[in-house]
Amino acid sequence: MRALSVVPGRAGSLALREIAEPADDEGPVLVETISVGLCATDTEIVNAELGALPSGSQHLVIGHEGLGRVLSSADPRVRPGELVVGFVRHPDPVPCSACAVGEWDMCRNGGYTSRGITRLHGFARERWRSSAESMLRVGPELERVGVLVEPASVVAKAWEQIDRIGQRAHFGPRVVAITGAGPVGLLAALMATLRGFETHVYDVVTTGAKPRLVAMLGAEYHRTPIRDSPVAADVMIECTGSAGVVVDLLDRSGPATITCLMGMSPGEAVFPIDVAALNRRLVRQNGVVFGSVNANRRHYESAATVLAQADPAWLDGLLSRRVSLDDFPQAFRRHRDDVKTLLDLRN
Numbered sequence: 001m002r003a004l005s006v007v008p009g010r011a012g013s014l015a016l017r018e019i020a021e022p023a024d025d026e027g028p029v030l031v032e033t034i035s036v037g038l039c040a041t042d043t044e045i046v047n048a049e050l051g052a053l054p055s056g057s058q059h060l061v062i063g064h065e066g067l068g069r070v071l072s073s074a075d076p077r078v079r080p081g082e083l084v085v086g087f088v089r090h091p092d093p094v095p096c097s098a099c100a101v102g103e104w105d106m107c108r109n110g111g112y113t114s115r116g117i118t119r120l121h122g123f124a125r126e127r128w129r130s131s132a133e134s135m136l137r138v139g140p141e142l143e144r145v146g147v148l149v150e151p152a153s154v155v156a157k158a159w160e161q162i163d164r165i166g167q168r169a170h171f172g173p174r175v176v177a178i179t180g181a182g183p184v185g186l187l188a189a190l191m192a193t194l195r196g197f198e199t200h201v202y203d204v205v206t207t208g209a210k211p212r213l214v215a216m217l218g219a220e221y222h223r224t225p226i227r228d229s230p231v232a233a234d235v236m237i238e239c240t241g242s243a244g245v246v247v248d249l250l251d252r253s254g255p256a257t258i259t260c261l262m263g264m265s266p267g268e269a270v271f272p273i274d275v276a277a278l279n280r281r282l283v284r285q286n287g288v289v290f291g292s293v294n295a296n297r298r299h300y301e302s303a304a305t306v307l308a309q310a311d312p313a314w315l316d317g318l319l320s321r322r323v324s325l326d327d328f329p330q331a332f333r334r335h336r337d338d339v340k341t342l343l344d345l346r347n
Contacts, residue, residue: 066123
């Protein structure tokens with residue numbers, strides 16, 4: 001079968017390769033891939049900045065945002081014909097205290113594996129196997145947009161953490177500020193508006209799909225930097241990974257503001273920051289800054305529920321390009337109005 005894979009650490013190694021069918025010991029459920037979403041992590045792997053080989057393999061099949069249909073199943077919990085989303089992260093074999101209770105997204109010893117990223121083949125192949133415990137069944141209404149379940153699960157986890165932190169005292173947020181109108185930022189805005197929050201999204205793009213998608217949510221799109229914004233937010237969610245934007249957010253925190261960092265900063269960056277002033281402000285105002293990544297089963301479940309509630313036209317607008325597996329180089333060429341690109345394995 002065909003698979004899109006790389007040799008981790010070797011730039012220019014991305015290729016469509018013929019590989020063996022998934023072995024039976026990979027799991028009792030055989031899945032045919034429908035589509036795979038691509039994100040910045042995939043680009044970093046292709047550019048040899050991330051990625052680790054599975055044991056005994058000479059390549060890594062990429063793709064961690066996958067949607068498939070069950071072909072056969074030796075587990076009665078999953079039936080042929082059902083749509084499924086495979087989990088990205090798998091618990092470490094020890095396991096650590098977090099993985100032992102199903103919180104593999106909070107693994108404490110780093111022994112986890114991640115589909116298409118770290119020591120485990122991904123979904124950008126025609127078929128894959130897994131256990132029923134490592135996938136989520138989704139409804140037929142998500143057949144076109146099910147690849148969004150994985151990135152939405154990461155956002156669902158962030159919102160769960162925000163809610164938990166808020167419960168330390170009275171928590172009545174009204175205003176949410178989100179930096180970055182990529183897929184994660186837009187999904188964060190979707191969840192914020194569904195919760196009834198006044199939502200503000202900040203991005204440098206001035207026209208096209210991103211401002212339109214924000215407007216469709218009833219949120220406000222800002223083309224000016226957040227450092228120049230008069231908006232006083234109760235919750236701030238950073239989705240760009242830009243070191244400068246992170247500094248701007250830290251400088252804007254107000255009384256009991258919760259700031260969630262979701263964007264991964266590339267490379268190294270040095271910015272002047274008054275640490276003493278930041279410390280005084282966070283302490284005096286009970287501010288919180290935390291990072292969030294990955295997700296576990298309940299976050300996938302929450303994500304699927306949110307997507308099923310969302311406007312299908314809005315979700316379709318988020319998926320800006322569908323590229324066949326044969327044309328995979330086009331998927332990694334950035335287009336001006338791209339939001340989320342996916343590989344369509346049915347074509």
